[in-house]
Amino acid sequence: MPEQPQWSERTLDMPPQDPWADAPTTPTQGAPPPTAQFPAPEAAPPAPFNQGRAQVNARPRAEHEPTGVGWPGAPAPHAHHPISWKWSELRQGGEWTSAAVLFAFVCWGIWALSGEGPFGTPTVVLVVTLAVAVGVFCLARVVGHLVIERQMGRVRRTARGSHLVTALFLAGVGLAWLQQTEWVMDAFHWVVGLFAN
Secondary structure (H helix, E strand, C coil): CCCCCCHHHHHCCCCCCCCCCCCCCCCCCCCCCCCCCCCCCCCCCCCCCCCCCCCCCCCCCCCCCCCCCCCCCCCCCCCCCCHHHHHHHHHCCHHHHHHHHHHHHHHHHHHHHHCCCCCHHHHHHHHHHHHHHHHHHHHHHHHHHHHHHHHCCCCCCCCHHHHHHHHHHHHHHHHHHHHCCHHHHHHHHHHHHHHHC
């Protein structure tokens, strides 16, 4: 079987040359033809970029055109906000509720530790009280929605009013627990008696 030529030998039929030679290895026949004077080349147009710096084009923005969704003359539909926006709205004013929960918990602890008997009943009372506080918060949100947003046409941006109503409820419950504690009421009456005389 005959030897197969290399890929370079198959594609190019050139005689071997010295790559470092200054002139071609085969002499040319006769003198080279005279060259005509060529005009000087025109200056190249400036490059559309600077070497080493990237050119950043701003993205073109399309103008929004309303498409007329809905009935003629009807107001635009309300924008629906994502759930994260709703949660951040509910958190604003939460410091009132947090402080009231802490106050109610301390008052409950004083009331529960002062009573004689099992600890199960006061625990159930605390859990039910916190569940009612959540219901008060939800009720305040619904009433605020009906009165402020529907009737008055205003937009609520926080839940501070609902948190304040819940905080007042929890503070009242905490004071009620303290009024049921005998030694706290004795101390209260003693302090009031000092200033009454």
